[in-house]
Amino acid sequence: MSNSISSSTAPTPSFYGLDRDELSARMREQGLPAYRATQLFSWIYRKHLRSSEDMTNLPRGLRGSLGAICDLALPHAASVHSTPDGSTHKFVLELRDGRRVECVSMRAPRRLTFCLSSQVGCALKCSFCATGLMGLQRNLEAHEIVAQVLAMGDFHGWEDARFNLVFMGMGEPLANYRSVMHAVRILHEPDGLNLGIRRITVSTSGLVPQIRRLAEEGLALGLAVSLHATTDELRDQLVPVNRRWPIRELLEAAREYGERTGRRVTLEYTLIAGVNDRPEDADRLSGIARDLPSKINLIPYNPVPGLEWRRPSPEEVEGFAQRLYPRAPAVTVRHTMGGEIWAACGQLGGLTR
Ligand code: SF4
Incomplete structure (x- = not known):
């Protein structure tokens, strides 16, 4: 030989x-x-x-x-930013073409989560999101997605093999479908990391055809739908892709996904003070969650420089959650991690301090 x-x-x-x-x-x-x-x-x-x-x-x-035969080089970490309590780290990786992509590790008491990016920037321009302000620079290749996992795993010394992956970083993962799915299969490879499919969640702003395609993959990935509003009028403003696939179509696709995979879909709802946190919003949201069925994850808005939106107070968040409970008992309020280093949800976009 x-x-x-x-x-x-x-x-x-x-x-x-x-x-x-x-x-x-x-x-x-x-x-x-x-x-x-x-x-x-x-x-x-x-x-x-x-x-x-x-x-x-x-x-x-x-x-x-x-x-x-193959190139073993990994992207260089241009910088790593850590919160004072050490629970959250933001990694800025420099890619071969000089572009930079960010990913985040978050350690809660019994859980390590890696938040992955799928694109450099994003074309969807959700109105509260730092990545949307960048516009789309390019899709990531599968190897650039896998490399994020290795960069974070190496940093943490692989001390916790049972970490979770969420595609909630920069970009709309279902707009880069081929590379995201290829990366998922590489990460799931039994001779490799052997990461359980149920530990991986893909978050989408609502690309309905790709949700249907994902349901046909034979992989029961977690699906999180970034809803953020309960009327098309408001969602058209907050999540402009809603003009192409309005709420009714999105929820129908989410229902099909849940039925096909046996997984309960998560509805992500960023709470923005005075915009989508009124009692009637809560009532409509609880009705949606009960009918889907789904669980609700409330995300108090994380500030982004240059955007005017305001984060509700903890009391306002709690009041909104309480109003949901009777009809939608599966409600969680996301504990904000990484706000000190511009690493919280919606804050990835080349920001440093
Ligand atoms: S929230 Fe997600 S889909 Fe919307 S602009 Fe930001 S990265 Fe893109």
Whole structure:
């Protein structure tokens, strides 16, 4: 069996964008046995090695020439920002083309959550969101999504293998469907990180055809729908994609998703003082949640420089939640994490302090 690598003019793909079958195929193209792909997955995703030099069960010739098969380089962390209590970290990763993407790790008492970005910027321009102010710069590749997980896992020393992933960072994940799903399958790979599908949640502002497509994938991913308003008139302003797929169509697709996957959909509702936090909003929201069925996650608005919206007081948030309970008992209020470092929900957009 030869370990010399034949040359090619095509750019070397990133290891982190290859699933095991794709890597096996590349190994075979080079005259190498496919099981080398399994060994490499194990070193990278299970033993968390980042250099081929230390992969002792690979032939020395392959270790030296692996760079011709796949690129093991990870994006450089341009900066890491931490909250004073150490619970939340924002990572600014510099991509090959010099663009930057942000991701966030949050540690609660019994849970570590990684919040992932799917795009640099976002085209959907939700009116309360720092990422929307950037506009869309580009979609991320699958390897750039997987790399976020590795950057955060390496930082935390992989001390907690049962972390959760939420696609709630920069971008609309279902607008970058192919790369997001490819990344999910790589992260789910049994010979790799083997991350449980039920630990992954995709959040969408309401791309109805892609919600339906997601329901057909045979993967019971968590689905969070960014509702934020209970009338089309208001949602058209807060979440402009509502003009294309209004609330009724969105909820219908969410219902189908829940029925198809057996997972209860989460309705995300950013509470903005004087805008969507009136008693009649609560009454409509509880009716929606009861009919879907779904759980409600209230998110007190997180300020963004240049935007005029105001966060309700804790008492106002509690009053809104209390009004929901009789008809919609599954209500949580999101505990804000990362506001001190512009890392809370809706604040990712190149902001630093
Ligand atoms: S809330 Fe999400 S979909 Fe809306 S602009 Fe921000 S990143 Fe885009």
